[in-house]
Amino acid sequence: MPEKVRLEVCSHDDYRIQALEYEVYLDAGYIAPNPHRRVLENDDYPDHQVIAAFCGDILAGSVRAVIDARPEQRLFSLHCFEPFQIWPWAEALLREVETEQLMQIGTMVIRDEFRGGAVRQALMQRLTEIFVEAGIRFAAATVDERFFKSLSSRNVPLVPMGDTLHYMGSRTVPVIVAREWVTRGIVPGSIRALAQRSAGAVALEAAGCGA
Secondary structure (H helix, E strand, C coil): CCCCCEEEEECCCCHHHHHHHHHHHHHHCCCCCCCCCCCHHHHHCCCCEEEEEEECCEEEEEEEEECCCCCCCCCCCCHHHCCCCECHHHHHHHHCCCHHHEEEEEEEEECHHHCCCHHHHHHHHHHHHHHHHCCCCEEEEEEEHHHHHHHHHCCCCCEECECCEEECCEEEEEEEEEHHHHHHCCCCHHHHHHHHHHHHHHHHHHHHHHC
16 A cells, blocks of 8 residues: 655754655765764755655655755855756756746655655655746756656656766766746757757767777
């Protein structure tokens, strides 16, 4: 029987959220153990929402979402974007929007025993609702490559917006999604062509360096 999921908004420093993030990241090899027993990179988050998913009394998953003023001269306020080279066409799209129309999706974790089911669906659904209700034009995230492929196979309209890198223990893809793509359920062909062209250029450059 599918688990029933209850969503709550939690405080930024809720110890249950911190403990879950630490446990999942440590088990996945994304971080080394530390005496604080939390993901220290998350200490520098700007103001944000924390959405928690409970199955009964068990905290099964959580996600952090940021909608805030963009730092001067920087495209993103979250550190997770810093290692990635954002492709010019994607940066141009994002710089056209007002700061409150850009949502940065941060740390998302789900306990092993709840992955691939209703918990992920509930968190994704709530992010989509925030996306539409708040008048967000674009959302950006960095996601594990396997998770990206899984979402793409389910027709989630995510598009790569930069090079795939080994980051926090896994191959990671920076992605972009527009509200229009979500409401229409399709990514414009012109956007897919830009992403494919950029990815092809990266592949050619890598091949040239290895020759």
